[in-house]
Amino acid sequence: MIAVTKAKSILQSLNLPQKKVRVQTVDALGCFLAESVKSTLNVPSFDNSAMDGYAYCWEDGLSELELIGESAAGASNLHKIEPGQAIRIFTGAPMPEGADSVIMQEKVQRKGARIFFESEEAEQGKHVRYQGSQCQKGATIAETASKITPGMVSLLASVGVGEVEVFQAPKVTLIITGNEIKAIGSELKRGQIYNANGPALEFWLKDLGVSEVNQIQVRDQKAEVVQGLKEALEISDLVIFTGGISVGDYDFVKEAVEANQVQELFYKLKQRPGKPLYAGQKEEKVVFALPGNPGSVLSCFMQYVKPLIHSWMGNSDAWSNYFEFPIAADFEKKIPLTQFLKAELTKGQVRVLQGQESFNLIAFGLANGFVEIPEESTEVKAGEKVKFYPW
Numbered sequence: 533m534i535a536v537t538k539a540k541s542i543l544q545s546l547n548l549p550q551k552k553v554r555v556q557t558v559d560a561l562g563c564f565l566a567e568s569v570k571s572t573l574n575v576p577s578f579d580n581s582a583m584d585g586y587a588y589c590w591e592d593g594l595s596e597l598e599l600i601g602e603s604a605a606g607a608s609n610l611h612k613i614e615p616g617q618a619i620r621i622f623t624g625a626p627m628p629e630g631a632d633s634v635i636m637q638e639k640v641q642r643k644g645a646r647i648f649f650e651s652e653e654a655e656q657g658k659h660v661r662y663q664g665s666q667c668q669k670g671a672t673i674a675e676t677a678s679k680i681t682p683g684m685v686s687l688l689a690s691v692g693v694g695e696v697e698v699f700q701a702p703k704v705t706l707i708i709t710g711n712e713i714k715a716i717g718s719e720l721k722r723g724q725i726y727n728a729n730g731p732a733l734e735f736w737l738k739d740l741g742v743s744e745v746n747q748i749q750v751r752d753q754k755a756e757v758v759q760g761l762k763e764a765l766e767i768s769d770l771v772i773f774t775g776g777i778s779v780g781d782y783d784f785v786k787e788a789v790e791a792n793q794v795q796e797l798f799y800k801l802k803q804r805p806g807k808p809l810y811a812g813q814k815e816e817k818v819v820f821a822l823p824g825n826p827g828s829v830l831s832c833f834m835q836y837v838k839p840l841i842h843s844w845m846g847n848s849d850a851w852s853n854y855f856e857f858p859i860a861a862d863f864e865k866k867i868p869l870t871q872f873l874k875a876e877l878t879k880g881q882v883r884v885l886q887g888q889e890s891f892n893l894i895a896f897g898l899a900n901g902f903v904e905i906p907e908e909s910t911e912v913k914a915g916e917k918v919k920f921y922p923w
């Protein structure tokens with residue numbers, strides 16, 4: 533058995549075949565930039581008002597102005613004003629030539645074509661958004677490997693960019709093993725259970741931005757598992773098994789990877805859940821076999837598969853997918869293994885949830901991530917910081 537840290541460093545050192553693809557920013561969910569993006573224009577492209585009010589040219593001691601016109605958002609006619617004059621202006625509307633300041637309408641009294649205000653309310657340069665104050669034409673506004681977030685999509689749109697080059701997500705095949713596994717909707721006979729792993733992984737992969745996900749189910753028969761993997765390797769970059777990787781007489785995944793000439797990277801880790809985790813590589817394709825218990829599947833996916841997919845997709849910080857928070861109560865670790873626990877981060881503290889058995893899914897309904905208790909530690913005291921991996 534190898535340590536969790538060793539397994540992670542093996543995966544981190546893999547050479548993953550990255551492909552670039554151009555996508556609409558609105559379709560780049562979960563993606564990372566494969567190019568840096570430069571602004572094609574000054575933003576704002578014209579001086580404009582940050583408030584509804586009056587634009588004027590500031591002078592010391594000013595307390596009244598003569599109104600000579602109006603500038604609304606979208607207006608392209610250019611006003612020109614002289615000192616002592618103002619125009620009515622609205623948020624986002626172009627500043628008139630000769631004006632350098634805006635006074636909010638709440639601060640003035642209007643009488644006919646004149647406005648009056650306290651002179652200390654007039655400040656030079658106030659409420660003006662200057663041309664190029666967000667970014668100048670040619671400035672780099674997003675670096676390669678940046679995540680496409682809602683904020684990033686907004687920034688890119690502001691400079692007129694609706695399409696970007698990102699790293700393509702790997703094509704994934706999920707192979708669900710087990711004679712007992714039935715799809716939701718079918719009637720369960722004694723000994724049968726619903727497929728909890730397939731839907732969870734499919735959902736999670738979508739959340740990561742992996743759009744090409746193929747899911748197949750194979751029975752616990754060697755030939756079927758071997759053939760399932762053979763076909764999956766033909767169409768995918770990443771194959772993820774669930775179940776069948778332990779030592780039972782009907783666990784054929786280990787034999788199937790060998791029969792398909794997949795080179796083992798590691799098998800069996802000093803961790804709970806997920807001790808019999810397997811990872812291997814065939815040419816540039818990666819194969820994971822996640823131990824079948826759903827707790828083990830979710831924990832192993834979080835620790836190993838998610839960061840690997842993120843690296844594949846260009847996230848340069850993929851393996852730092854945790855934050856440190858104080859634990860809410862003492863925790864005693866009774867096993868000499870790294871333990872990953874279903875946990876809830878609430879009010880700045882992480883609470884280890886009841887029901888940690890790897891078949892028991894109740895706590896997963898509440899959990900918003902996992903806590904890691906390292907291999908060497910035997911207990912953690914309330915208030916001590918632990919690593920928390922959010923979904």
Ligand SMILES: Nc1nc2c(c(=O)[nH]1)N[C@H]1C(S)=C(S)[C@@H](COP(=O)(O)OP(=O)(O)OC[C@H]3O[C@@H](n4cnc5c(N)ncnc54)[C@H](O)[C@@H]3O)O[C@H]1N2
Binds near residue numbers: 729828
């Ligand atoms: N003698 C030993 N037995 C076991 C060991 C061991 O070291 N020595 N390890 C245990 C651990 S830890 C785990 S985890 C499991 C992993 O076994 P497999 O990967 O072979 O998984 P299965 O036996 O196929 O299934 C385990 C468990 O999970 C349920 N399961 C499987 N797939 C699904 C699914 N898609 N949805 C919901 N539940 C699923 C399955 O019915 C079993 O109950 O091995 C231990 N045994």
Ligand code: MOO
Binds near residue numbers: 805807823825827890
């Ligand atoms: O890894 Mo197993 O999930 O401890 O049952």
